Amino acid sequence: MRIVVIGDGKVGYILTKLLAQEGHDVVVIDRNPLVLRDAQEKLDVAVLTGNGACAEVQREAGVPDSDLLIAATSSDEVNLLCSLIAHKLGCRHIVARVRNPEYDQQMSLLKADLGLSFTINPEKSAASEIFRLLQFPQFLKRDSFAGGRAEMVEIKLPKDSRFIGRRIDQISDMLKRRALICVVDRGGKIFIPSGQFTIFSEDKLTIMAATAELPDLIRRFGVPTKTVQKVMIVGGSRTAAYLAKQLLAARVEVTILERSYERCEELFELLPEATIINGDGTMQSLLLDEGVEEMDAVISLTGMDEENLLVSMFANYIGVPKTITKINRLEYTDVLSNIGVDTLVSPKLLTANEIVRYVRAVGESGQDSVETLYRIGEGKAEGLGFTVPQTGAFLGVPLERLPIRKGILLASIVRNQQVIIPRGSDCMMPSDAVIVVAGPEQTIARLTDIFTDNEGRAL
Amino acid sequence: MNYRLVLRYIGYIVLLEGLFMIPAMLISLFSHEKAAWMAFLGTILFSEIVGFLLTRLRCHDTMQAREGFATVALGWIMMSLVGALPFFFSGAIPNFLDCWFETVSGFTTTGSSILPTVENLPYGILYWRSFIIWLGGMGVLVFLLAVVPLTRGSGSPLQLMKAESPGPSVGKLTPTIRRTSRRLYEIYIALTVLEIILLLAGGMPLFEAVTHSFSTAGTGGFSVKNLSIGAYDSPYLQAVVGVFMMLFGVNFSVYYLILTRQFRAAWKNEEVRLYIAIMAGATLLIAINILPSYTDGARAFLDSFFQVSSIMTTTGFSTVNFDLWPEFSRLLLVILMLVGACAGSTGGGIKVSRLIILFKHLKNEMGAMLRPHSVRTVRMDGKKTDDGIVRGTTAFLVAYLAIAIFSMILVALDNYSQETTATAVLTCLNNIGPGLDLVGPMGNFSSFSGLSKFVLSLDMLFGRLEIFPLLFLFTPAAWERPRKSKRMENSVIDA
Incomplete structure (x- = not known):
């Protein structure tokens, strides 16, 4: 996809970086040539110095032929003007950052006229994220899939948990296969564990389970539950x-x-x-x-x-019992995890992820494209939600006979409101919601990308 | 410096070079040139094995400026050494230093030769000699960037392109490096094929049409004829080669603009306008100057245009022995040698855009002496030129002069005339080919001593890589090892 990003500030930079890594053609516009030089040297993108709200500059950046324009300058007014001009120039999708609560409320009024696909509000996203975390304070991270029916949560095992020293397959049996440990973060290193993987104390586990069963499961892990008042x-x-x-x-x-x-x-x-x-x-x-x-x-x-x-x-x-820290600069997160700061929330990363998710969804217009995407363990792994398409060679084939790529885990299948933690004998059926965990170096945009042959023919 | 990364990239270069030798080997095989095809086969095997092993190296793959420069400089040296092997093994050129000189001359698109005659060489060798010009013209790393997915969005390999593409600044045609390099090579191949077709239409045999087109495209100037393009008595063929030399000396981004129908932006390009103006002016002046010795005015004009185009684009073909021309014309040609072609073309020299920047800078500085509080910036194509580029350009000129003078002192030890010494250095440093006097269009470089050949070879590399990547290898900072640190591998958010 061809994407133009206006504003190379904190959000703009990380967005540009994520989008370039996904292989898109990105053009960045900013007034300040110094920040642009940095983007040009470090990322494979084109840069343009100028006022992004100026039609001439947008034309030079190729906005009329672009698929997406993201207006992410620090000023809401400029962003809205950028959107309006891009809309007039014929850009297909437009996303603008609008932060002021006063404007935020009137966006439904303006959206159609400005051609906006949606607006991003980092502060509001961060607030919602923090609120969700506070609903279950024992979770370091909490992401929901399949319309909120399934959740992926990160917990830190307490020192006296009875699961320490046990293998994953033993733990699954103890939990009666109602939850799956999909990612283990051991001191910053990310593992997508197999059944033989042994859990140590101090490990951070990412667990997939049905939302309704979460409180009960968490108790079994030995994590105390408490509501925030x-x-x-x-x-x-x-x-x-x-x-x-x-x-x-x-x-x-x-x-x-x-x-x-x-x-x-x-x-x-x-x-x-x-x-x-x-x-x-x-x-x-x-x-x-x-x-x-x-x-x-x-x-x-x-x-x-x-x-x-x-x-x-x-x-x-x-x-x-619970602290949540807002942080803007993300480069030090590896250091911070060791000094007693448990949950970090970054508005800019939340925003960037929101847009990347959107880009993946519009870029792959097929019906089996990513619906939800969350980054796990500082972005070293990803959890992705899909809806299974109506046709495909892999439908109805037991998972153990499918050519699933290494480093990919099928974490759960949601069928008729029921969350299934799949085993080798389970299979995917049309209209199921499935949640996939992908390790580093794996870019998954469509469900069929999880197969080695991109089709999923039975072995 | 991240040695492993540099070695891995060099591995890719060598691997690629071996693959490119296959057509040359096949030509030798079908022409029953046993020594030549054996030499090619041996070199191919050697380079594939070495290249394969080097590309297996595992390392942290973030390319910084330091690695970019080193990859380009060492890569080009390695490439010319491997490229020289077929000449050596086949016995076409007995002395290895001569082989290296010839190969460097090819890759750097210089076209200076140590061979007195070429018509007796095996076809495979002649093909390879022209092909390396074609490859060196647009750049082997640019080719590599177009075909091999070296990085995944992070850690831009822009450094490589910067170091290999001529000109004071590099503009990407498209947002990603990969697509930019592809577009450049597509334009390059299309123009080359067009020239081959036009030469064939003029009755040139296929092999000669292909080799001459390769030589023209890279603005190199190796010919398969002893008399260069002068061997063809057809004004049509001479005009075709003359025009195509001029076309390959134009900034390729202009072609991209034309292809994407941005005619106004293409027309506004100051550099190309001045380039064409200088060429037209020089052609006219020389034509008038040589007219008395001609009976046919049109002929004088064609000869003048061909020689001007050949020298200014730094190709180095010739249709007449311009060493015998009047002093005014000879001097004009030497000045054109210095000017060179456009940035972003396959030509060498100082480049028209650098001269524009330097003269505008000079004008600004003079203005500032009279009115110290006035604010002025250097503008190109209606846009402010970055101060860094202006400073880089002046630094380039200083380094250029220093290298030219130092080389002349060393070459003077051979005790040839000042004209020979000076033009030999200038012709090599600007990647042209022929100079004046002993190294004129009918002469060659075989009589120079080993030291001079080595110095001139380095000059060619300095010229092609625009000095800094190679000069940087002579500084201790280039060879420092990075301190081992706990790196955050695969971290997506090290923003």
Whole structure:
């Protein structure tokens, strides 16, 4: 696909990188030649210096013949103008970043006129992601498939879990085959385990199971379950506002610490039920005064990664059960996993993934293309959801007789609302939803890509 | 430097070179040239084995500027050494240094030869001699980038293309390197085939049409005739070769623009306009200057155009012995040697675009002396040229002069005339072929000493790779080993 990205900022760069890796023709437009030089040297993309909201520049970048335009500058207004022009020039799909909550609400009004396929709002995505994580605080990560019927969750095994030292096939039997361990993260190394793989303590497991059975299964793993009732949010950013709104609607007590007095007033008007505290949330004394020790979860959402990390480390240290840290710079995640910061949320990565998912879906217009895509273990593995097409050589053939590529795991099949953890004797039927886990170096865009022959003829 | 990565890329180059020798071997086989086809077979086996082993090397494959430069420089040296083997093994050229000189001259599209006569050489060898010009013209790494998926989106191999493509800056025609290199080779092949057809139409035999087209396409100038294009007494053939030399000296992105119907952008290209203007002006001046010795005015004009086109595009074919022309014409030709063709073409020389940048820069600097607070930028094709490119261009000129002077001092040890010494160095450094006096169109390089041949071979490589990749090998920084660090393998999000 031919894709034009306007704005080579944080989101723009990672988006460009992911799209180029997927093999698309990407043109990046930005006003600043310095950031573009970096993109040109490090990525296989074309760059163009100029104002992306200018029709002449868009024409030079080939927008009229492009399949997708992504407007990801820091300004909502510029993004909307970019979209409007690209729409007039005849670009097929348009995605714009719109962050301002005031505009966010009127997007349904404007969408058709601007030719927008959808808008992306990193802060809102991050808030939703954090909210979902707080619903089950023991999960480090939580992704849903097949319309929410099946979930893939990441947990860290407690030291006293009875599964430590056991093989995967033994664990499956103990769980009565109702869940599948699809990925093991051992100190940053990702394994897609076979039945003989042995689980150690400190391993992070990604588990696939039916959503309804998750709480029960988690108890069997020895992970304590607890619901979140009191949440402290440090930093009154846009993400904080979106998140607090969702939390309050779910009857969770919310305390927000914010440094700027004006912002506090705004937040109070927006969220009358929340407790708004004016003060520096990175100060230990203030945190303790506001009862950080009694919180079920602490969410750090200031604009500074360093501050967020410090707050989370401190909260972990004094025994808050759940901390979630917003982080912008992702290059240090490998280091961070060792210092007592458990769940990281990156708005820009969430956004980029959302778009990559969309691109895969429109790029492969066949009915067996990716519907959902999640990255596991800092993007070293992927979980993908598909709907099985009506025709295909592989339908009705037991899985053990299908030529499935190495490094690919069929994690579950959802049929008639039932989640099946497949064995070799199971088979795929038309209209099933299937969830596939793919290891590094595997790019899967269509369901048939999981077979060595791309067709899935029985061996 | 990531040695393994560089070696792996060199492996690909050698592998590819071996494959390209197969047609030459077959030609020798069918012409019953036993020594030649055996030599080719031996070289092919050698290069396939070495290439296969090197490409098996496993390494971290992020290409940085350092590896890009080293791959290009060492790759070209290795390529010319392997390419010289058939000449040596077949006994066509007995001395290995001479073989290397001849091969470097081919790959760098120079066309300077140490052979006094060529018509007695085996067909396979003659084919190979022309083919390496064709391959070297557009660049073997560009070819490699077009066919081998070397990276997956991350770690751009732009460095390779940058180092191998001539000109002060490299513009990708399409967003991905792979498609850009494909487009370049498609245009290149199409133009070459067109020339072969037109030469065949003019009655040139197939083998000569193919070899001469290869030589023209790479702007090299090796001929299979002792008298070069002068051996054909047909104005049509001379005109076809003359026009095609000019076409191959044009920036290939202009052809891409024309193919994608962006005529206005193609027409606006300042460099091509100036290139054509210089060529027209020089043709006219020389034609007037040589007119007294001609009876036919049109003939004088054709000879002038052919020689100007040949020298300015740095091809080096000749139809007449221009060494015998009046001093004014000879001097103009030497100046054209320095100017060279367009950036992004297969030609050599300093390049018209560099001269445009340098003169605009000079104008700006002079203006700034008079009005110190005025702000000026160098603009090309209506766009601001990056300061880095302007600085790179001045640095290029300094390095170019230093290498030219140093080489002349070394070649002067052979005690030939100043004209021979100076034009020999200039013709090699600008990848042209013939110079004046002893190395004129009817002369050759065989009488130079070993040292001079070595220096001139290096000059050809300096010229083709535009100095910096090769010069960089002479700095200690190039050979430093990277410190081993815990790298995040396969990490998708090391943004």
